[in-house]
Amino acid sequence: xxxxxxxxxxxxxxxxxxxxxxxxxxxxxxxxxxxxxxxxxxxxxxxxxxxxxxxxxxxxxxxxxxxxxxxxxxxxxxxxxxxxxxxxxxxxxxxxxxxxxxxxxxxxxxxxxxxxxxxxxxxxxxxxxxxxxxxxxxxxxxxxxxxxxxxxxxxxxxxxxxxxxxxxxxxxxxxxxxxxxxxxxxxxxxxxxxxxxxxxxxxxxxxxxxxxxxxxxxxxxxxxxxxxxxxxxxxxxxxxxxxxxxxxxxxxxxxxxxxxxxxxxxxxxxxxxxxxxxx
Amino acid sequence: xxxxxxxxxxxxxxxxxxxxxxxxxxxxxxxxxxxxxxxxxxxxxxxxxxxxxxxxxxxxxxxxxxxxxxxxxxxxxxxxxxxxxxxxxxxxxxxxxxxxxxxxxxxxxxxxxxxxxxxxxxxxxxxxxxxxxxxxxxxxxxxxxxxxxxxxxxxxxxxxxxxxxxxxxxxxxxxxxxxxxxxxxxxxxxxxxxxxxxxxxxxxxxxxxxxxxxxxxxxxxxxxxxxxxxxxxxxxxxxxxxxxxxxxxxxxxxxxxx
Numbered sequence: 001x002x003x004x005x006x007x008x009x010x011x012x013x014x015x016x017x018x019x020x021x022x023x024x025x026x027x028x029x030x031x032x033x034x035x036x037x038x039x040x041x042x043x044x045x046x047x048x049x050x051x052x053x054x055x056x057x058x059x060x061x062x063x064x065x066x067x068x069x070x071x072x073x074x075x076x077x078x079x080x081x082x083x084x085x086x087x088x089x090x091x092x093x094x095x096x097x098x099x100x101x102x103x104x105x106x107x108x109x110x111x112x113x114x115x116x117x118x119x120x121x122x123x124x125x126x127x128x129x130x131x132x133x134x135x136x137x138x139x140x141x142x143x144x145x146x147x148x149x150x151x152x153x154x155x156x157x158x159x160x161x162x163x164x165x166x167x168x169x170x171x172x173x174x175x176x177x178x179x180x181x182x183x184x185x186x187x188x189x190x191x192x193x194x195x196x197x198x199x200x201x202x203x204x205x206x207x208x209x210x211x212x213x214x215x216x217x218x219x220x221x222x223x224x225x226x227x228x229x230x231x232x233x234x235x236x237x238x239x240x241x242x243x244x245x246x247x248x249x250x251x252x253x254x255x256x257x258x259x260x261x262x263x264x265x266x267x268x269x270x271x272x273x274x275x276x277x278x279x
Numbered sequence: 280x281x282x283x284x285x286x287x288x289x290x291x292x293x294x295x296x297x298x299x300x301x302x303x304x305x306x307x308x309x310x311x312x313x314x315x316x317x318x319x320x321x322x323x324x325x326x327x328x329x330x331x332x333x334x335x336x337x338x339x340x341x342x343x344x345x346x347x348x349x350x351x352x353x354x355x356x357x358x359x360x361x362x363x364x365x366x367x368x369x370x371x372x373x374x375x376x377x378x379x380x381x382x383x384x385x386x387x388x389x390x391x392x393x394x395x396x397x398x399x400x401x402x403x404x405x406x407x408x409x410x411x412x413x414x415x416x417x418x419x420x421x422x423x424x425x426x427x428x429x430x431x432x433x434x435x436x437x438x439x440x441x442x443x444x445x446x447x448x449x450x451x452x453x454x455x456x457x458x459x460x461x462x463x464x465x466x467x468x469x470x471x472x473x474x475x476x477x478x479x480x481x482x483x484x485x486x487x488x489x490x491x492x493x494x495x496x497x498x499x500x501x502x503x504x505x506x507x508x509x510x511x512x513x514x515x516x517x518x519x520x521x522x523x524x525x526x527x528x529x530x531x532x533x534x535x536x537x
């Protein structure tokens with residue numbers, strides 16, 4: 001109980017980061033339903049690396065050309081630009097001549113190499129800053145980052161509520177949607193725009209691994225538990241909140257790495273659904 | 280009365296490369312057109328181009344506008360992992376009619392119920408689509424197409440992978456839907472014997488032979504037309520009111536472009 005009492009008494013420290021974690025868990029959990037059902041889970045890993053390329057580029061520009069790009073907002077804009085561009089290319093307008101996983105793998109490995117090359121040219125203290133930005137630090141999320149996550153979550157909620165039936169139809173059966181005159185590229189683009197926005201803003205707070213986990217595990221748990229399509233979004237969002245919030249609290253109490261604790265808890269949430277029998 | 284869909288001197292294909300050129304055909308109101316040919320022969324490409332889902336490389340595309348179309352894709356192209364109920368899948372047929380933002384209302388749900396009743400799967404409304412048999416999934420996809428109250432029903436290989444009983448039941452259902460007179464049908468199939476008892480018009484398609492030939496069923500079932508498609512002698516016999524189409528050991532002329 002001592003650890004829990006310490007946690008409660010430190011409320012001023014964890015209020016913002018815990019809220020950001022829970023909000024990010026809900027947002028990524030819900031978006032994950034599309035990510036999992038469309039069989040594009042590794043897109044999120046590639047997009048996280050792409051947004052990192054954007055961050056490295058911003059830091060290099062600042063360092064070498066003395067152009068102001070070190071502020072949090074400008075770095076975030078660059079990361080979002082890279083992520084959204086990648087989301088549209090990998091998710092919505094992908095080549096028909098290359099299997100999707102080959103394109104995703106290619107982008108991931110190329111972006112990873114660019115990150116390593118870019119970091120090797122950065123000064124030490126900026127490379128250290130980058131580590132914080134890439135791998136997240138949910139223990140200390142500044143208020144502006146929480147506001148950005150809230151804004152992106154609200155935008156995603158509105159877009160998905162307004163266009164739920166179009167996004168579902170073109171994702172489930174793009175061939176028929178196209179034959180009936182629907183603009184499949186537009187709706188795919190809109191869906192991956194929301195995913196491309198969510199990844200960099202949540203990755204700044206949580207880190208790459210938890211973002212990948214929250215786009216996959218809560219939705220997987222909801223689908224394993226035989227949730228219907230519409231309720232899967234709610235179930236996955238709640239599971240994402242439980243994993244993010246619970247992981248944060250447990251990591252504080254047990255003095256564990258925050259992101260890894262969140263991911264481990266999200267993994268445990270798969271178990272109840274895995275035990276549900278088909279019927 | 281203008282044709283529902285037409286292609287005139289059309290070249291169809293992908294990425295600017297034509298698979299077939301000089302394609303001419305039209306679908307009249309009340310018609311039942313079967314597009315037959317080998318797998319990968321260009322059948323689906325022609326039909327999807329006629330619908331406007333693929334760009335026309337050259338020639339003209341025409342027909343009635345607006346035209347309410349119901350489309351049934353190959354069953355295997357629809358991922359059964361999605362946790363939709365059969366009723367939700369059928370309701371999707373109303374999405375293009377509703378336009379963005381508007382949500383399905385009571386009228387749409389009633390149209391869904393009517394469409395499921397037409398193909399006799401009302402009882403499957405709350406069943407998971409992924410748990411249905413192949414024949415039930417096919418009927419669900421047909422019901423989805425009917426939910427839009429279409430003038431033209433287009434089906435891509437609707438009996439692919441079915442056992443003979445399910446295949447016969449599906450084809451009988453299509454005949455029943457077509458018999459009302461308000462619904463025209465275009466069906467893609469790689470098996471001629473599958474459609475020879477149902478279609479009014481046949482189109483033979485094979486891009487490898489540069490073959491596109493279309494005509495009334497009776498003229499297309501003549502030996503010379505069949506030889507053009509199959510490259511060997513093919514016989515047609517009637518047995519207990521059903522046409523049987525089968526290859527024989529005789530040799531036939533390899534088909535040439537018309």
